Amino acid sequence: MSPDRKYLLGGLLLLFGIPLLVIFFQMHNRPDTGPGSKLYRQHCSACHGQDGKGLRALYPPLSDSPYLIEKQALLVCLIRVGIRGSLVTADGSYNQRMPAFPDLTPGDLSQLVLYLQTRWGKTNQISSVKNVEQQLLLCP
Amino acid sequence: MTKKQCPRFSPEDMVRPPLSTAISVCLAALLTLLAGCSTENREPLPVIAKISSPYTFTDQEGQDISQQLFDGKIYVADFFFTSCPTICPIMKTQMLRVYEAFKDRNDVLLLSHTIDPVHDTVAVLHDYAQRLEVSASGWHMVTGPKEQIYETALLYGLGAAEDKNAPGGFIHSGSFCLVDRKSRIRGYYKGTEKEAVDRLIKDIRFLLDEP
Structure with a gap:
């Protein structure tokens, strides 16, 4: 390869490599379009945000939420029944009412829990439809 | 043969989409700059209606809030x-x-009316504002008699009503209403859309330069 050609290739790489990298990262950050993600956008993101960061001291963030760690067995009921009163997390204490979502089916809940756990949880809770149905029986 | 194969895998072919993206990014940046420069030549915002509300409400600090403020x-x-x-x-x-965007200016204020005054008392609004980390000097969250609040919503051209079938029990407009120094409505912006609110922030800056 002649030196001229090398410079040309190097130049092209520089010229187009940066936009290519930008596009690559954009594609990786694109929100996924699975059923759990869709349910999250429909029912959760208004308060907890697209990024799950919550809203200041009003709505809690989802990463490190106790309902994704030590209270994960209560997550299905939390979504189905909602919550009133105060909620204490590592980030602070919250007192807004979380609405109930009685229309979510066990299949929806299973997809949603899987999505929440994958995106913000630390453990891989098994959230099969059968598991969800069993947990729903124990809801208040 | 190599001459025929080479163009099929040439870098130019592989990078065509990024090139067009890069060009559109540059164009967008240029347009934004131009838009920034041309604000002086903008058409004035339309005058939609004059607000004169006879009611006095109470904000999260317990202060009386009337139109005169x-x-x-x-x-x-x-x-x-x-x-x-x-x-x-x-x-x-x-x-x-x-x-x-405007918390350091005392000539730009926000006024949020609760349409659920039975639940949203001064204490509830105070806690809400504190959790949002906003000060009453820039953002008044007001409560008052329900009928007066609903009438005020009509004055602003923003509907609000009780509806037992709606989630939360109320329906209301999600729009923001921009009012100028002379109590005249100058625009409506969808409060659920980032782009509309970008436009609102720009229009406030534009109104600030208006005599």
Whole structure:
């Protein structure tokens, strides 16, 4: 390869490599379009945000939420029944009412829990439809 | 043969989409710059209606809030309720952007009316505002007699009503209403859309330069 050609290739790489990298990262950050993600956008993101960061001291963030760690067995009921009163997390204490979502089916809940756990949880809770149905029986 | 194969895998072919993206990014940046320069030549915002509300409400600090407080000031009005499970959290996220943009100015104010005054007492609004980390000097969250609040919503051209079938029990407009220094409505912006609120912030800056 002649030196001229090398410079040309190097130049092209520089010229187009940066936009290519930008596009690559954009594609990786694109929100996924699975059923759990869709349910999250429909029912959760208004308060907890697209990024799950919550809203200041009003709505809690989802990463490190106790309902994704030590209270994960209560997550299905939390979504189905909602919550009133105060909620204490590592980030602070919250007192807004979380609405109930009685229309979510066990299949929806299973997809949603899987999505929440994958995106913000630390453990891989098994959230099969059968598991969800069993947990729903124990809801208040 | 190599001459025939080479063009098929040439870098030019592989990078065509990024090139067009790069060009559109540059164009967008250029347009933004041009838009920034041309604000002086903008058409004035339309005058939609004059607001004169006879009512006095109470804000999160327990202060009386009447129309006179907003004389000579630009403000943005909306209607919400703190336990709203649907659009209000998005509206408040967007209104926070307006708050942050103008919190150092005392001639730009925000006015949020609760349409659920039975639940949203002064104490509830105080806690809500504190959790949003906003000050009453820039953002008044007011409560008052329900009929007066609903009448005020009509004055602003923003509908609000009780509806037992709606999530949370109320329906209301998700729009923000921009009012100028002379108490005249100058625009409506969807409080759930970031782009609309970008436009609102620009229009407030534009109104600030208006004599």
